[in-house]
Amino acid sequence: MAxxxxxxxxxxxxxxxxxxxxxxxxxxxxxxxxxxxxxIEETVERVTSLCGREQTLVVTISExxxxxxxxxxxxxxxxxxxxxxxxxxxxxxxxxxLEVTRSRPDAVMIVLPxxxxxxxxxxxxxxLKAAIELAMRTDQLVTIGIRPDYPETGYGxxxxxxxxxxxxxxxxxxxxxxxxxxxxxxxxxxxGSLWNSGIFVWKAATLLELLxxxxxxxxxxLDAIRKQANGxxxxxxxxxxxxxxxxxxxxxPNISIDYAVLEKAGxxxxxxxxEGDFGWSDVGSWAAAHRMMRKDAQGNAGNxxxxxxxxxxxxxxxxxxxxVLLGIENAVVVDTADALLVGDLRRSQEVRELVDELKRxxxxxxxxx
Amino acid sequence: MAxxxxxxxxxxxxxxxxxxxxxxxxxxxxxxxxxxxxxIEETVERVTSLCGREQTLVVTISExxxxxxxxxxxxxxxxxxxxxxxxxxxxxxxxxxLEVTRSRPDAVMIVLPxxxxxxxxxxxxxxLKAAIELAMRTDQLVTIGIRPDYPETGYGxxxxxxxxxxxxxxxxxxxxxxxxxxxxxxxxxxxGSLWNSGIFVWKAATLLELLxxxxxxxxxxLDAIRKQANGxxxxxxxxxxxxxxxxxxxxxPNISIDYAVLEKAGxxxxxxxxEGDFGWSDVGSWAAAHRMMRKDAQGNAGNxxxxxxxxxxxxxxxxxxxxVLLGIENAVVVDTADALLVGDLRRSQEVRELVDELKRxxxxxxxxx
Numbered sequence: 001m002a003x004x005x006x007x008x009x010x011x012x013x014x015x016x017x018x019x020x021x022x023x024x025x026x027x028x029x030x031x032x033x034x035x036x037x038x039x040i041e042e043t044v045e046r047v048t049s050l051c052g053r054e055q056t057l058v059v060t061i062s063e064x065x066x067x068x069x070x071x072x073x074x075x076x077x078x079x080x081x082x083x084x085x086x087x088x089x090x091x092x093x094x095x096x097x098l099e100v101t102r103s104r105p106d107a108v109m110i111v112l113p114x115x116x117x118x119x120x121x122x123x124x125x126x127x128l129k130a131a132i133e134l135a136m137r138t139d140q141l142v143t144i145g146i147r148p149d150y151p152e153t154g155y156g157x158x159x160x161x162x163x164x165x166x167x168x169x170x171x172x173x174x175x176x177x178x179x180x181x182x183x184x185x186x187x188x189x190x191x192g193s194l195w196n197s198g199i200f201v202w203k204a205a206t207l208l209e210l211l212x213x214x215x216x217x218x219x220x221x222l223d224a225i226r227k228q229a230n231g232x233x234x235x236x237x238x239x240x241x242x243x244x245x246x247x248x249x250x251x252x253p254n255i256s257i258d259y260a261v262l263e264k265a266g267x268x269x270x271x272x273x274x275e276g277d278f279g280w281s282d283v284g285s286w287a288a289a290h291r292m293m294r295k296d297a298q299g300n301a302g303n304x305x306x307x308x309x310x311x312x313x314x315x316x317x318x319x320x321x322x323x324v325l326l327g328i329e330n331a332v333v334v335d336t337a338d339a340l341l342v343g344d345l346r347r348s349q350e351v352r353e354l355v356d357e358l359k360r361x362x363x364x365x366x367x368x369x
Numbered sequence: 370m371a372x373x374x375x376x377x378x379x380x381x382x383x384x385x386x387x388x389x390x391x392x393x394x395x396x397x398x399x400x401x402x403x404x405x406x407x408x409i410e411e412t413v414e415r416v417t418s419l420c421g422r423e424q425t426l427v428v429t430i431s432e433x434x435x436x437x438x439x440x441x442x443x444x445x446x447x448x449x450x451x452x453x454x455x456x457x458x459x460x461x462x463x464x465x466x467l468e469v470t471r472s473r474p475d476a477v478m479i480v481l482p483x484x485x486x487x488x489x490x491x492x493x494x495x496x497l498k499a500a501i502e503l504a505m506r507t508d509q510l511v512t513i514g515i516r517p518d519y520p521e522t523g524y525g526x527x528x529x530x531x532x533x534x535x536x537x538x539x540x541x542x543x544x545x546x547x548x549x550x551x552x553x554x555x556x557x558x559x560x561g562s563l564w565n566s567g568i569f570v571w572k573a574a575t576l577l578e579l580l581x582x583x584x585x586x587x588x589x590x591l592d593a594i595r596k597q598a599n600g601x602x603x604x605x606x607x608x609x610x611x612x613x614x615x616x617x618x619x620x621x622p623n624i625s626i627d628y629a630v631l632e633k634a635g636x637x638x639x640x641x642x643x644e645g646d647f648g649w650s651d652v653g654s655w656a657a658a659h660r661m662m663r664k665d666a667q668g669n670a671g672n673x674x675x676x677x678x679x680x681x682x683x684x685x686x687x688x689x690x691x692x693v694l695l696g697i698e699n700a701v702v703v704d705t706a707d708a709l710l711v712g713d714l715r716r717s718q719e720v721r722e723l724v725d726e727l728k729r730x731x732x733x734x735x736x737x738x
Contacts, residue, residue: 020693307730309723310716318709322735324389326712326723328700333711340687340704342711344696347679354678354695361676366691 004107005051005132006204008096009043011060011068011114012086016355016367017285017348020339021317025369027064029114030071033289033303033317040114044072046121047112050128054079055107058114059096061086078235084246090260091252093200094211094222095245099234100204102226108135109207111200111257117292119279127276131201134170134274141210141265142201143173145194145273146280151185154284154349156196156258158273159188169275173266176258194273197280200257207261214264215255221248286332286348290315300325304335315345339366373476374501375573376416377465380409380429380437380483381455385724385736386654386717389708390686394738396433398483399440402658402672402686409483413441415490416481419497423448424476427483428465430455447604453615459629460621462569463580463591464614468603469573471595477504478576480569480626486661488648496645500570503539503643510579510634511570512542514563514642515649520554523653523718525565525627527642528557538644542635545627563642566649569626576630583633584624590617655701655717659684669694673704684714708735 013027022028029040037045040058048056053074059081060068069080081099083092093111100109110128118124127144135142145158161174176196180188212219225234228244253260265271281288293301293315300308302316304323311325318335325331332348334341343351355367382396391397398409406414409427417425422443428450429437438449450468452461462480469478479497487493496513504511514527530543545565549557581588594603597613622629634640650657662670662684669677671685673692680694687704694702701717703710712720724736 307727307732309719309726321706322708322732324708324710324712324723324727326710326719327716328711328713331697331700331711333709335709337690339691339693340702340709341693341695342697342700342702343694347696350678350695354693357678358676358693363676363691 003052004104004136005055006096006100006104006107006109007047007051007056008093008100008109008111009040009047009056009058009114010089010092010096010111011040011058011064012083012089012092013115014086016352018289018334019351019355019358019367020336020341021334023367023369025063025067027115028283030067034117034283034292038071039117039283040068040071042118043112043114043116044075046118046124047110047128048074050110050125050132057081057096057099059083059092078233081235084249087249087252087254089257090211090215090255091218091221091249093207093257094215094218095225095234097204097207097211098222098226098229101208102229102231102233105205107204108132108201109204111198111202113198113282115283116197116199117281117283121278123278124276124280127274127278128199128201130167130169131274134164134167134272135201135203138164138272139203139206141206141262141271142170143262143271143273144197144199144201144276145171146197147275147277148185148189148193148195151180151182151189152195153179153182153185154288155179155282157185157188158194158196160192160194160273161269164272167274171273171275172269173271173273176263176266194275195280196258197276198282199276200262201274210261210265215253215260218252218255218260221252224248284349286315286334286343286351287345290332290345306333313345339363372421373473373505374420374424375465375469375473375476375478376420376425377462377469377478377480378409378412378416378425378427378483379458379461379465379480380427380433381452381461382484383455385721387658387703388720388724388727388736389705389710390703392736392738394432394436396484397652399436403486403652403661407440408486408652409437409440411487412481412483412485413444415487415493416479416497417443419479419494419501426450426465426468428452428461447602450604453618456618456621456623458626459580459584459624460587460590460618462576462626463587464594464603466573466576466580467591467595467598470577471598471600471602474574476573477501477570478573480571482567482651484652485566485568486650486652490647492647493645493649496643496647497568497570499536499538500643503533503536503641504570504572507533507641508572508575510575510631510640511539512631512640512642513566513568513570513645514540515566516644516646517554517558517562517564520549520551520558521564522548522551522554523657524548524651526554526557527563527565529561529563529642530638533641536643540642540644541638542640542642545632545635563644564649565627566645567651568645569631570643579630579634584622584629587621587624587629590621593617653718655684655703655712655720656714659701659714675702682714708732 015027161172530541
């Protein structure tokens with residue numbers, strides 16, 4: 001266990017992609033789709049051995065704080081930081097970096113989304129340990145790149161530059177690319193490009209320096225918060241400190257860490273990527289979940305009681321009643337107490353827009369809890 | 370209202386074709402799929418004006434007697450006859466004929482399945498009135514033939530022989546045919562053949578005479594029951610009478626009125642058909658129900674709260690929760706408290722076998738009530 005590192009788990013999901021199972025108050029990281037544990041519980045279990053329980057932080061938004069503390073009873077109460085409002089990842093990661101440097105000015109932080117899936121946990125840990133050492137030694141930003149299994153169009157890609165001497169699997173990042181179309185994804189894979197996992201490893205102090213350089217608005221707000229905290233934890237419920245966080249947060253731009261820092265630092269050759277090959281997915285849709293679930297000979301997967309007759313490649317989530325499929329292919333069926341989704345699994349990317357549609361049509365209450 | 374006629378409604382459904390909505394104890398005739406009333410309630414309302422409430426009988430099996438009396442509170446309690454066991458339609462119609470002749474030896478009886486759908490009730494009544502007069506005048510068996518809308522393969526067909534002089538739309542039946550394949554159904558329609566509706570009109574005494582001739586086993590049992598009843602109603606709960614019905618029923622063959630009487634009488638030229646054109650269906654499957662339901666511009670129909678997005682030709686039955694369809698075509702979604710069906714609407718004929726499959730797989734309790 002590395003003494004000088006922190007795991008920072010980003011748990012800010014909105015609960016739209018897995019409707020009707022996910023809701024605003026029951027976002028993806030709390031769902032039990034792939035195992036009997038929630039995705040965030042799996043994430044915490046995956047990383048606690050790396051930096052220790054005491055140095056595993058969770059950053060979320062205020063509304064989800066109580067639910068997450070309850071879900072993750074093994075973590076100290078003060079390890080939960082609450083953003084007053086969702087502002088994408090840059091302010092969130094900046095806040096966490098501030099908290100990390102408060103207790104250990106030279107610590108490395110691992111930034112991990114709460115809702116990913118990993119197949120080989122040991123390989124995952126070995127990769128992250130190597131990334132921690134790489135970040136400590138080089139003082140650069142390290143992103144975990146995943147060797148692609150197939151031309152996924154829902155991910156960003158990392159185009160590798162030159163290899164780092166003496167560091168197995170480490171490369172300078174040549175550039176980041178947006179979600180490609182299918183043909184472009186194939187070309188990227190043939191070039192040896194990697195999936196951008198959104199898992200980052202760097203010294204907290206380095207990140208704060210780069211925020212000061214590239215995002216003075218955010219750095220300015222963080223400085224004001226640090227002064228107000230005056231050495232106290234940012235998880236402290238002190239009302240003056242809380243008021244300062246709310247006030248400064250309001251002024252910060254809504255921007256991702258990728259745009260805010262990584263792309264800029266990358267263009268200056270200051271971002272490295274370390275290849276990971278541990279079996280990974282961001283579980284971005286019902287179709288992605290289906291890919292990872294155990295399937296029968298017809299490609300059907302399910303949680304709960306279900307029966308597939310003359311049916312293929314379906315996903316059923318039905319904890320409370322029997323679902324029978326008759327002659328159905330490529331469908332997702334999600335049964336909850338008040339709403340049922342029957343969708344084409346290949347269109348599950350559209351579930352997000354469907355939630356907006358529900359709100360417009362007066363069914364907003366079915367998207368909250 | 371014709372004084373000398375009885376309506377006999379045959380209500381012996383098994384509750385398999387509309388699973389999971391239908392169950393052994395909640396058969397099709399009790400379902401509210403096409404309107405806010407059950408199919409049997411619609412049937413009773415359709416015919417009471419023909420022969421009067423007092424002369425509208427319902428024949429069912431013992432297990433459904435209580436539920437049907439409750440459902441049809443408008444009918445006198447003694448108008449319900451209970452078969453001790455299901456034995457197809459010949460014994461059932463024989464029993465009803467016995468009851469009819471008991472009070473009016475020369476009465477005509479209209480035999481109607483409980484679970485049909487009719488579009489134009491006035492036209493339907495006019496056709497049945499004409500059939501009653503035809504049966505009284507000719508003393509022959511009259512079947513209502515329906516002018517086909519399309520080459521349905523789930524129905525039997527009536528091939529017409531020569532027209533009856535002076536009787537509009539009446540023909541001698543040349544022969545009955547089994548359910549044809551699609552090509553044969555097309556040929557039958559081009560020949561002017563009719564759907565066999567299963568609605569029959571004849572003098573009860575004539576039917577009993579023909580049973581004596583073609584089905585001595587049934588006639589013998591009916592005679593024994595008549596002797597035991599000794600002028601009392603067969604709905605009477607007298608235990609000696611009940612015991613006689615149970616005993617005689619056990620000995621009767623399991624045979625339909627079509628095989629037992631109509632085909633034989635038809636081959637002797639003694640069956641007539643009267644053309645009906647009132648919009649009719651036997652509501653034999655979810656697909657048949659979909660055909661009759663009001664649909665939106667995309668061909669979707671539903672009961673309850675549902676939303677179709679990029680979806681076509683679906684049927685949703687969901688009284689208790691919101692169902693959202695996303696990119697789904699030709700599906701039937703039926704939501705009940707303990708079971709959910711998601712099926713290909715075009716395979717809804719297979720729901721019957723599905724119920725057998727459920728029993729084999731240990732889900733039999735979900736097919737009972």
